[in-house]
Amino acid sequence: MSASGGTKAIVAALAANLAIAVAKFVAFLFSGSSSMLAESVHSLADSGNQALLLLGGKKAKREATPQHPFGYGRERYIYAFLVSIVLFSVGGMFALYEGYEKIKHPHELTNWYWPVGVLVFAIIAETFSFRTAIKESNVLRGRRSWTEFVRHAKAPELPVVLLEDLGALVGLVLALGGVGLALLTGDSVWDGIGTLCIGILLILIALVLAAETKSLLLGESAGVEETQKIEAALVDGDTVTRIIHMRTLHLGPEELLVAAKIAVRHEETATEIAAAINAAESRIREAVPIARVIYLEPDIYSETEAAKGPDPEATPGGPTPSDAGH
Numbered sequence: 001m002s003a004s005g006g007t008k009a010i011v012a013a014l015a016a017n018l019a020i021a022v023a024k025f026v027a028f029l030f031s032g033s034s035s036m037l038a039e040s041v042h043s044l045a046d047s048g049n050q051a052l053l054l055l056g057g058k059k060a061k062r063e064a065t066p067q068h069p070f071g072y073g074r075e076r077y078i079y080a081f082l083v084s085i086v087l088f089s090v091g092g093m094f095a096l097y098e099g100y101e102k103i104k105h106p107h108e109l110t111n112w113y114w115p116v117g118v119l120v121f122a123i124i125a126e127t128f129s130f131r132t133a134i135k136e137s138n139v140l141r142g143r144r145s146w147t148e149f150v151r152h153a154k155a156p157e158l159p160v161v162l163l164e165d166l167g168a169l170v171g172l173v174l175a176l177g178g179v180g181l182a183l184l185t186g187d188s189v190w191d192g193i194g195t196l197c198i199g200i201l202l203i204l205i206a207l208v209l210a211a212e213t214k215s216l217l218l219g220e221s222a223g224v225e226e227t228q229k230i231e232a233a234l235v236d237g238d239t240v241t242r243i244i245h246m247r248t249l250h251l252g253p254e255e256l257l258v259a260a261k262i263a264v265r266h267e268e269t270a271t272e273i274a275a276a277i278n279a280a281e282s283r284i285r286e287a288v289p290i291a292r293v294i295y296l297e298p299d300i301y302s303e304t305e306a307a308k309g310p311d312p313e314a315t316p317g318g319p320t321p322s323d324a325g326h
Contacts, residue, residue: 007057009133009161014050016129017043017168020122027118030111033182034102035175036118038095038195042171042202043122045090046164049083053157056080060252070293073252074217080156081213087164088206095199102192109191112183119176126172130165137162152223155253156213167205171198222248222256226288230258233283234296239264239276244299248291257293258284263301273298 024040027033056079064071109115137158141149150159178194181187222230227248234243246260262280264273281294 007054007157009129009136009158010050010053010057012132013129013161013165014047014054016125017047017050020118020125021047023118023121027114030114031109032107033109033115033175033179033191034098035178035191035194035198036115038098038198039119039122039171039175041094041098042091042168042198045086046168048090049086049160049164052079052082052086053160057157070251070257071255073250073255076156076253077213077216080160081210081217083160083164084206084209084213087167087209088203092199092201092203092206095195095202097199099192099195099197099199102195103189104192106188106192108186109179109182109188112179115179116176119172119179123169123172123176126165126168130162130169133158133161133165150208151212154216154220154223154250156216159212160209163205163209167201171201174198174201216250219249222250222258222288222291226256226290229287230284230291233287234260234262234280236276236280236283239268239272240280241265242301244301251293254290255293256288256291257295258291259295259297261297261299264298266300 021040021043024036024043028036028040053076056076059079060072060075062072062075137149140153140155140158144152146162150162153159174194174197178191178197181190181194221227230248231243231246234240234246240262242263244261244263246258248259249257251257262277264276268276277296277298280296284291284294
């Protein structure tokens with residue numbers, strides 16, 4: 001669901017940005033506005049970013065290989081991180097340079113109606129793209145705030161498109177303000193100031209995206225709700241009596257690895273324990289369908305070993321700090 005929703009939002013943003021980039025560049029040629037040049041490069045960079053997200057989604061669907069036994073799901077994180085780099089370098093740094101040059105060497109705007117008309121058109125197109133991203137995100141966001149959604153979403157595409165579209169809309173308003181003030185005051189330095197503001201905005205958004213995608217690349221655990229479902233599914237109270245310790249890791253947005261050491265009754269036979277593990281795996285997959293890779297290690301829980309400390313290597317029968325409540 002997140003993949004299809006993300007693709008729809010990406011395609012809408014790509015179509016809008018390509019049309020806007022062409023319109024902005026034409027407006028720059030007729031008016032000489034540095035804000036329009038910075039905005040045209042911004043839209044072109046955004047178009048490239050959406051292409052990167054689509055490419056990452058396609059590559060992530062490849063089947064696992066002996067060299068990559070857990071598949072290629074993290075390709076989506078890698079390409080999302082590349083987006084932040086492109087946004088920082090091509091969008092933000094170019095806008096800062098262009099703004100500085102415009103302030104240092106100002107020149108009068110000509111054919112002012114071109115940039116104003118294109119900016120109004122761009123705001124309408126970006127609003128449509130932003131509305132699509134919001135609509136698709138709401139399907140997955142639930143009751144979480146927008147900040148929580150961007151920070152904790154495991155699928156990177158929608159947060160990336162949301163932040164890009166938001167940055168584009170704010171950037172368009174800044175560009176319109178810079179051009180408008182330049183026309184009202186007759187001082188084209190305002191156009192350069194607007195361009196500088198666009199550059200600062202893009203760099204800030206790029207840094208936020210880089211921080212969030214870096215966390216995904218390093219490997220994030222399952223969310224609180226999913227973890228609780230896995231824990232409830234693991235313990236049956238019969239053969240599996242408790243969780244000694246458990247680790248989860250997202251191999252991709254829709255693929256989760258679950259590794260746990262579980263306590264079983266000492267009188268159970270190997271056949272009974274194997275059957276209990278198979279049953280536990282089935283319960284986990286039913287409760288959390290994205291839990292596709294599961295490794296369960298049976299052990300005998302020991303109060304004496306648990307009292308020695310939380311280190312699972314030093315006390316193989318005891319819990320880790322995060323499992324203190326089990």
